[in-house]
Amino acid sequence: MLRLLQNEWMKLWSKKGTWIMAGLMVVLIIAMAGIVKWSDSLMDDESDWKLSTQSDLENDKSSLEMGVLKGESKRHAEENVKISEYRLANDIAPLKNTSREGMIYNPSVGSIALLLTVIVAAGIVASEFSQGTIKMLLTRPVKRWKIMTSKYLAILIFGIVLMLIGFITTILSAFVFFPSAGGQALAVSGGNVVEVSIWSHGLYMLLLSFVNVIITATFAFMVGSVFRSSGMAIGLSLFIYFTGSVIVGLLSRFEIVKYLIFTHMDLTMYESNFVLNDDITLPFSLAVLAVYLVVFLIVSYTVFTKRDITA
Amino acid sequence: MEPTPIVELKSLSKTIKGKKIIDDLSLQLYPGQITGFLGPNGAGKTTTIRMMVGLMKKSGGEVVIDGQTLSADFEEALSKVGVIVENPEMYKFMSGYKNLLHFARMQKGVTKERIDEVVKQVGMQNRIHEKVGTYSLGMRQRLGLAQALLHRPKFLILDEPTNGLDPAGIREFREYLRLIAQTEDVSVFVSSHMLSEIELMCDRIAVIQNGKLVDLRDMSETQEAHYYVEAFPADQTFELLGSLGFKTESVNDGFVIQAEKTQIPELVKTLSTAGLELYAIQPHRQTLEDQFLELTGGGQLAETAAK
Incomplete structure (x- = not known):
């Protein structure tokens, strides 16, 4: 299996496109940091964090009193109240979004890594068909499910490598472009307000967005191996990625929305204050995603191992 | 074995x-x-x-x-x-x-x-x-x-x-x-x-x-030897070949007979003494193509090709 994985890895990096993608990852992240820096320099606000924290606190309190919040949203509001009160009481400034710490605390690597991994996942089986190499590949004394597994693992590792390249680039550009602005991230843990390291939170965000990368890439992998067309696989995957939240919005009145994949794809929502549906929690999302993941894989493997190669 | x-x-x-x-x-x-x-x-x-x-x-x-x-x-x-x-x-x-x-x-x-x-x-x-x-x-x-x-x-x-x-x-x-x-x-x-x-x-x-x-x-199987004979007039040639006991088949302007190499000089003599004009006598080798078409039927082949 290791040798099959080596093969997939070799094929992947022998393509110019892969290097271009890795380069694109670096360039885009630096460019985004540059744009953030530039737009921030235009704003030039020296607002007092205490004033904005005070107003946030009042907002959260009033929405809690109105009693319309429930589930995740309610929990978030309650935590925010605790954190805001703690900040004001102990004079602890929050992280500034456009600071070195803010960049590392909340790295925006996921969506670029997702796009690029989807392209690779869509093509890894489909390209063997379009190149005609599938005949060479499947006439070896290796069972088809092993070949499939090596390909899937190659995608996952590629995704991880991209995320890491992205995170390292983010860290470097955070240090190059942005000054340190102090502040301390806080979170509520077990009812108490605790300090959070920007590094562990950054990695945690990376992990949450990587789940989305896995799900979307697995979907692309499935479409690519069923329809043998990487274009179709990329198209469908990105369609789902971009229209998912719209579909959730349209169907939000219905119970079924809880079981749709779109509702759960972006797990970073549990760290921001915007949850698509109040009835869901992180473990529930993970469970739903796991079911979808297994279904995608079963479909991919079954079609691939049963197919007669005629072309 | x-x-x-x-x-x-x-x-x-x-x-x-x-x-x-x-x-x-x-x-x-x-x-x-x-x-x-x-x-x-x-x-x-x-x-x-x-x-x-x-x-x-x-x-x-x-x-x-x-x-x-x-x-x-x-x-x-x-x-x-x-x-x-x-x-x-x-x-x-x-x-x-x-x-x-x-x-x-x-x-x-x-x-x-x-x-x-x-x-x-x-x-x-x-x-x-x-x-x-x-x-x-x-x-x-x-x-x-x-x-x-x-x-x-x-x-x-x-x-x-x-x-x-x-x-x-x-x-x-x-x-x-x-x-x-x-x-x-x-x-x-x-x-x-x-x-x-x-x-x-x-x-x-x-x-x-x-x-x-x-x-x-x-492919190594020894093929039965065939010879191509072309002589004039054709109908008389056919009769003569038949009377000599050769398995004869009409091909183009002549005939293909099943014969051994050693029989050929005698056959030439017989043909000329009978007053027939001998134009050609040569070994006839059936190519794989002929055999193949024979086996699979030319018509069938044309039919599948036309589809």
């Missing part, structure tokens, strides 16, 4: 959408022998070969390779087989060497030394590290052969291997196949519609039509 076959097809069948593509096909292939696989377009050559190498699932019957059934022990059975299915499509964006490395990793026990050895065998040392995309068709064929030989297969299966090769390339390829069949006792199975090609290359041919094996013969 009958040698043990290296590959055995046992009543192999394939049904696609209720249509029998391959119907109860049985065939044995022996070490050191090159077997040609002939058949008109759509007869099921490619389907048979694809079932033998695991690209297609069989509907019935069994493929046994060196004692292992393909369906029971796919990996063990296929590890004895080297395959070139049509044009060997390689990864164009990688060098020839990386392609070989790729396929070597999918076999057990192929060392780096073995890769170098095979590269030398097919004469590609100078360009093996260049990208396959820059290779000519002939070089790609050689690389295709190299990947099929990496693991020293006992059985080599080739589907239309000389497609797109120039005459020199075909010849080289043919001689190479003969060499490995003889020196390494490899059994070779070649499908082709190039009849002259098969005729020059094979020890034995199997003919398939409409999914059924219709003929299997050794």
Whole structure:
């Protein structure tokens, strides 16, 4: 299996496109940091964090009193109240979004890594068909499910490598472009307000967005191996990625929305204050995603191992 | 003594959408022998070969390779087989060497030394590290052969291997196949519609039509001698030949008779003393093409081609 994985890895990096993608990852992240820096320099606000924290606190309190919040949203509001009160009481400034710490605390690597991994996942089986190499590949004394597994693992590792390249680039550009602005991230843990390291939170965000990368890439992998067309696989995957939240919005009145994949794809929502549906929690999302993941894989493997190669 | 076959097809069948593509096909292939696989377009050559190498699932019957059934022990059975299915499509964006490395990793026990050895065998040392995309068709064929030989297969299966090769390339390829069949006792199975090609290359041919094996013969079998006789007037010639006891058949302007070489001088004398004008008498060799068309029926062939 290791040798099959080596093969997939070799094929992947022998393509110019892969290097271009890795380069694109670096360039885009630096460019985004540059744009953030530039737009921030235009704003030039020296607002007092205490004033904005005070107003946030009042907002959260009033929405809690109105009693319309429930589930995740309610929990978030309650935590925010605790954190805001703690900040004001102990004079602890929050992280500034456009600071070195803010960049590392909340790295925006996921969506670029997702796009690029989807392209690779869509093509890894489909390209063997379009190149005609599938005949060479499947006439070896290796069972088809092993070949499939090596390909899937190659995608996952590629995704991880991209995320890491992205995170390292983010860290470097955070240090190059942005000054340190102090502040301390806080979170509520077990009812108490605790300090959070920007590094562990950054990695945690990376992990949450990587789940989305896995799900979307697995979907692309499935479409690519069923329809043998990487274009179709990329198209469908990105369609789902971009229209998912719209579909959730349209169907939000219905119970079924809880079981749709779109509702759960972006797990970073549990760290921001915007949850698509109040009835869901992180473990529930993970469970739903796991079911979808297994279904995608079963479909991919079954079609691939049963197919007669005629072309 | 009958040698043990290296590959055995046992009543192999394939049904696609209720249509029998391959119907109860049985065939044995022996070490050191090159077997040609002939058949008109759509007869099921490619389907048979694809079932033998695991690209297609069989509907019935069994493929046994060196004692292992393909369906029971796919990996063990296929590890004895080297395959070139049509044009060997390689990864164009990688060098020839990386392609070989790729396929070597999918076999057990192929060392780096073995890769170098095979590269030398097919004469590609100078360009093996260049990208396959820059290779000519002939070089790609050689690389295709190299990947099929990496693991020293006992059985080599080739589907239309000389497609797109120039005459020199075909010849080289043919001689190479003969060499490995003889020196390494490899059994070779070649499908082709190039009849002259098969005729020059094979020890034995199997003919398939409409999914059924219709003929299997050794090329080395001594053919009954035939002679072509052309004399005037034709009807008298025919009578005379008949009265002499020759099996006579009318072909073009003359006749083909079944006769031994030693009978010919006597026949010439007889013809001239009978006052017939003898224009030609020559050995008549029925080409594989004639035999093939005879077997599969020219009309049938034209029909399938027209579809």
